Amino acid sequence: MPQDVEVSVIVPTYNERENVKRLIRALHETMTERGIPYEIVVVDDSSPDGTAEAVRSLSQIYNVRLIVRPGKLGLASAILDGMRAARGSVLAVMDADLQHPPEVLPEMLRRIEEGCDIVVGSRYVAGGSVRGWSLARRIVSRGADAIAKLLLPRTRGIKDTMSGYFVFKRSVVEGVPLNPRGFKLLLEILVKGRFSRVCEHPIEFRTRTWGESKLGASEVFNYVLHVLDLTHVAVRFTIVGSLGALVNLATIFVLRHFLGVEHWVSVLVAFESSTLFNFLLHELWTFKSALREGVLGRLAGFHGGAAVHLVSQLAVSNLLYYGYGAGSVTSQLFGILTGFVLNYVLSRWVIWRRWVETLRAKGPCSPEGGSAASRGARDGRGER
Numbered sequence: 001m002p003q004d005v006e007v008s009v010i011v012p013t014y015n016e017r018e019n020v021k022r023l024i025r026a027l028h029e030t031m032t033e034r035g036i037p038y039e040i041v042v043v044d045d046s047s048p049d050g051t052a053e054a055v056r057s058l059s060q061i062y063n064v065r066l067i068v069r070p071g072k073l074g075l076a077s078a079i080l081d082g083m084r085a086a087r088g089s090v091l092a093v094m095d096a097d098l099q100h101p102p103e104v105l106p107e108m109l110r111r112i113e114e115g116c117d118i119v120v121g122s123r124y125v126a127g128g129s130v131r132g133w134s135l136a137r138r139i140v141s142r143g144a145d146a147i148a149k150l151l152l153p154r155t156r157g158i159k160d161t162m163s164g165y166f167v168f169k170r171s172v173v174e175g176v177p178l179n180p181r182g183f184k185l186l187l188e189i190l191v192k193g194r195f196s197r198v199c200e201h202p203i204e205f206r207t208r209t210w211g212e213s214k215l216g217a218s219e220v221f222n223y224v225l226h227v228l229d230l231t232h233v234a235v236r237f238t239i240v241g242s243l244g245a246l247v248n249l250a251t252i253f254v255l256r257h258f259l260g261v262e263h264w265v266s267v268l269v270a271f272e273s274s275t276l277f278n279f280l281l282h283e284l285w286t287f288k289s290a291l292r293e294g295v296l297g298r299l300a301g302f303h304g305g306a307a308v309h310l311v312s313q314l315a316v317s318n319l320l321y322y323g324y325g326a327g328s329v330t331s332q333l334f335g336i337l338t339g340f341v342l343n344y345v346l347s348r349w350v351i352w353r354r355w356v357e358t359l360r361a362k363g364p365c366s367p368e369g370g371s372a373a374s375r376g377a378r379d380g381r382g383e384r
Helices: 017-033 051-058 075-085 102-113 135-151 185-192 217-230 233-257 263-286 295-324 328-351 353-360
Strands: 007-013 038-044 064-068 090-093 118-122 166-169 198-202
Touching: 007 017, 007 075, 017 038, 017 051, 017 102, 038 051, 038 075, 051 064, 064 075, 075 090, 075 185, 090 102, 102 118, 102 166, 102 198, 118 185, 135 217, 166 185, 185 217, 217 233, 233 263, 233 328, 263 295, 295 328, 328 353
Parallel strands: 007 038, 007 090, 038 064, 118 198
Antiparallel strands: 090 166, 118 166
């Protein structure tokens, strides 16, 4: 078996016995024909169809290594385990279902040699295509891509952010804590990785020959949560604030219309309910401090920030309405926006400052962070 490895091809599997055998043979022929030293790292989640046994037998013939995990733990985590075990300086990720054409891999590797840090196998650049997809599947794919571009600035200009077929230098992810949710690792790398140039190479995305697609409602839900996890802290803060406003209104509605509680009492209870709701989500999600030490101090500080929000909202709203003759809705809107900005500044720079700085200390891995190099321009054929 060859010992020198230039490229590690990581292939996660679950119930892909027939597909993975054909893929391994095709990869071997493609890579040896081009004289590229390679290894294939198959990460199998204890497939009941005998996928691991098939790969194990092929490892006696081809340069294949097998990692068997104790259950179905997820596609992205399987890729991460494969990356940790890989020996190559360049890593390639592809599915085992033969929808990603193995014969294109040498051309994608050539783009790495030409200076690209990441090469995405793209269905949506000139020369790329999708075969056999229903209209619903196309809408889901395009919709997911649009969500990523809207919320994650570093993905804008990349036409196929949902691709599961990509190649990258190991240096892109060295020292970068990757914590993907669901099945799209490429997004995590694009947002957190250290790179200066992303290229896209056209591929024909093929129909599955054997087995069933693993894309379901849970994967779509996890994808949306993953994108939200990768957004800037200000976006998460806004989302939590919006949800808190709904909690506030719902509390008043229940107390007034079902329990008959006085309005001023309902307002106070609703204020406290939404404040506690917002604080909990900020702890667990927005600032990721997870209720660790100092939580009571942060809770008190957040109440103070909420009070500042309320007072500033009233002050600006009344000033515009009574002092400058602005309309009620306009005055209240500017009051709300002023209160929100002040609350965010206090939360970001005072209450949760330590936790935000901890995230940023991880370098370009944080959605807030990013080196100048990793924010560099993308260029080339079919690229930005």
